[in-house]
Amino acid sequence: MGVLATSLRTSLLIMLVCGLLYSLTMTGIAQLIFPKQANGSLIHNADGVVIGSELIGQSFVDPAFFQGRVSSIEYKAEGSGTPNYAPSNSDMLDRVKQSIADWSANNPDVPVSELPIDLISNSGSGLDPDISPEAALAQVPRISQLTGIDQQQITALVDEHTKPRELGFLGEPTVNVLMLNIALQQLQAK
Structure with a gap:
């Protein structure tokens, strides 16, 4: 049971970092540096x-x-x-x-x-x-x-x-x- 819980936590963390945090960071940087192109x-x-x-x-x-x-x-x-x-x-x-x-x-x-x-x-x-x-x-x-x-x-x-x-x-x-x-x-x- 411990391996399953660790796997789920790791998967959730990777999804949040790669799927949400990275996307929001890149969108924010693009809006700051190249707002016309980003839009x-x-x-x-x-x-x-x-x-x-x-x-x-x-x-x-x-x-x-x-x-x-x-x-x-x-x-x-x-x-x-x-x-x-x-x-x-x-x-x-x-x-x-x-x-x-x-x-x-x-x-x-x-x-x-x-x-x-x-x-x-x-x-x-x-x-x-x-x-x-x-x-x-x-x-x-x-x-x-x-x-x-x-x-x-x-x-x-x-x-x-x-x-x-x-x-x-x-x-x-x-x-x-x-x-x-x-x-x-x-x-x-x-």
């Missing part, structure tokens, strides 16, 4: 309403805004992931063909040969909030035409929102689509 990197509008997160892509259906990557899960964060289709899969080929057709219809000034691949391919999570600077710049003529804002102003906006490689050599330069569209909306309001 999801949320973005609020002028009224304080949450309009998105810097970490999760959104669908922008208005062609006057920058479009992000294709999402096979319709940007639903509760089920991130993507089907692992082979290049020969008919569903994937149909989706890519449709993406190219949509691009051509919405961007007649930019030939398909200059279409950045990240505008017709989805990320592994289906929630990628970023596109390449080339993908953003390819959309400038359409957005300029639809908004009446000079292409140079929109290009400057893309340049301002381009994040360089981490530490100067890790990864690729990226542009956060939500942050860019918020800046575009502010530019339109002027």
Whole structure:
């Protein structure tokens, strides 16, 4: 009976330390050191309403805004992931063909040969909030035409929102689509 009681006490102590104390400590440290990140990197509008997160892509259906990557899960964060289709899969080929057709219809000034691949391919999570600077710049003529804002102003906006490689050599330069569209909306309001 003594071994059973000792085992139960030890198990309870380990559950409290590892399950509760450790979790509360890490959450407290994260809230102190990185409060914005610990709370999801949320973005609020002028009224304080949450309009998105810097970490999760959104669908922008208005062609006057920058479009992000294709999402096979319709940007639903509760089920991130993507089907692992082979290049020969008919569903994937149909989706890519449709993406190219949509691009051509919405961007007649930019030939398909200059279409950045990240505008017709989805990320592994289906929630990628970023596109390449080339993908953003390819959309400038359409957005300029639809908004009446000079292409140079929109290009400057893309340049301002381009994040360089981490530490100067890790990864690729990226542009956060939500942050860019918020800046575009502010530019339109002027």
